[in-house]
Amino acid sequence: MLRLNRLAQADDWWRAEKPVRRGYPASTQMELAAAGIDVYDAMLIPPALRTFEFAEIVLNNQIFRAKRHELEMLPQMHAALQARLTTSDDPVRYHAILDEGALLRSFGGEESLEQRRLLVDLGELPNVTIQVIPFTAGLHPLFGQRIAILRFADHEDEELVLEPTGAGDMYMEFPDEVQRLRTDMDFLKTTALSPEESARLIMETKSSSLRKK
DSSP: OEEEETTSSSTTTTOOOOOOOOHHHHHHHHHHSSEEEEOOOESSGGGGGGGGHHHHHHHHSSSOOOOHHHHHHHHHOOOOOOOHOOOOOOOOOOEEEEEEHHHHHSSSHHHHHHHHHHHHHHHHTTTEEEEEEEEGGGOOTTTOOOOEEETTTTTEEEEEEEEEEEEEEEEEEOOHHHHHHHHHHHHHHHHHHHHHHHHHHHHHHHHHOOHHH
């Protein structure tokens, strides 16, 4: 099994005197250390794919308002996550599957167009794949969930599942449970629209439900 305490030493750039609520630094750190990430999100665009403005709005729209030190750390965390996608030096292999509903939870106007363009641009990178599950696909095994399956360079044959929840992030490393979620994730890859069809749907989607505070 992967050892979470070992992974916690992978990078210390985010460390601060005050802890960030809901384990956000720990989950971000794991994504930064991963060699490969498969993510499904029925609710929101995943952090690594967000514009900075959308990332800031999501943080401010949580149940508890963001604290100053969280907002101060956000630019660094946001830049680090996207750098893992775009760097030419060993970029992370990233496969995102989004529910069409996640595209609707944006904030409208020119900012929404910028977010959609970023999704399309990132999806054109050789190490990034973005697919959308349309409403017409109906129910599926991961309906309504948010999970990320992480692989690490020194443990390619083992995977860890990160599941964000309202009470904090859950980490799963039991082989049977990880394999079940891997099977479900692979099924979604065959159910979702192709990357090309997904890019067209992303640019056609009108979104306005998440607002600034």
